[in-house]
Amino acid sequence: QICLSLVKLLFYLAHSPLGSIVLLDFQPRQFVMVDGNIKVTDMDDASTEELSCKEDNDCTLDFPTKSFPLKCSVVGKCEGINEKKNLFNAYRYFFTYLLPHSAPPALRPFLSDILNATGDLRYGINETLKAFGKVLHLYKSGLYLQKRPLHLKDYISLKGFRTVEGEDYKCWPSYSHLGCLVSVHSAEEAAAICNSQSQCQSFIVTQRRTWTGRPLASFQSSLTDLIPDANAVVYVKRSASSGERL
Numbered sequence: 001q002i003c004l005s006l007v008k009l010l011f012y013l014a015h016s017p018l019g020s021i022v023l024l025d026f027q028p029r030q031f032v033m034v035d036g037n038i039k040v041t042d043m044d045d046a047s048t049e050e051l052s053c054k055e056d057n058d059c060t061l062d063f064p065t066k067s068f069p070l071k072c073s074v075v076g077k078c079e080g081i082n083e084k085k086n087l088f089n090a091y092r093y094f095f096t097y098l099l100p101h102s103a104p105p106a107l108r109p110f111l112s113d114i115l116n117a118t119g120d121l122r123y124g125i126n127e128t129l130k131a132f133g134k135v136l137h138l139y140k141s142g143l144y145l146q147k148r149p150l151h152l153k154d155y156i157s158l159k160g161f162r163t164v165e166g167e168d169y170k171c172w173p174s175y176s177h178l179g180c181l182v183s184v185h186s187a188e189e190a191a192a193i194c195n196s197q198s199q200c201q202s203f204i205v206t207q208r209r210t211w212t213g214r215p216l217a218s219f220q221s222s223l224t225d226l227i228p229d230a231n232a233v234v235y236v237k238r239s240a241s242s243g244e245r246l
Contacts, residue, residue: 022082142185
């Protein structure tokens with residue numbers, strides 16, 4: 001969410017009515033999240049000026065660990081230097097820390113492609129936004145879930161109940177520090193996740209939703225007390241149900 005919002009912001013800056021805007025003091029502290037969207041807190045160091053040049057050799061974009069040769073345009077400006085400077089800063093301050101983590105395994109190769117392409121500046125902002133849009137579509141639609149054996153058949157469903165929330169085993173990533181709370185596309189995906197975790201014996205797909213509209217599933221190591229809830233369903237491993245009080 002953070003990276004996608006940042007890319008949308010950089011897309012706007014690259015195509016603004018004032019021209020391509022560069023953030024000269026590009027640091028994480030210059031940004032805040034407001035209602036799920038990244039905003040710039042300080043525009044004092046923003047500029048629409050692009051580096052003047054006479055030849056391509058005048059257009060090297062330098063960073064502490066990398067340098068990129070750019071083209072000198074016919075009007076004597078280094079082509080796309082503002083856009084590329086913003087994008088590489090997004091890569092080194094945000095993408096490298098956030099993209100490799102917490103995505104479903106099937107989506108990680110797509111995010112690695114974005115990471116590598118922006119790190120080498122093979123992608124401009126247009127291509128980067130398009131690539132993020134593709135990943136988001138796969139994530140929201142569940143199309144990233146490859147055909148696999150059905151796991152939900154290994155569970156008994158107890159409709160009309162939910163479990164008492166409390167501290168349980170931890171997992172990564174989790175929306176709760178007290179236990180294992182993960183977003184899923186469906187109960188079938190939740191069953192696959194539960195099967196992959198040795199501690200998991202039951203789970204419930206909650207009514208809570210993430211920013212993409214995906215429900216949150218709570219995974220538990222044992223079947224705790226059940227509370228009547230007409231809108232809830234508890235899923236218990238068949239292998240565990242025989243030794244639990246249902």
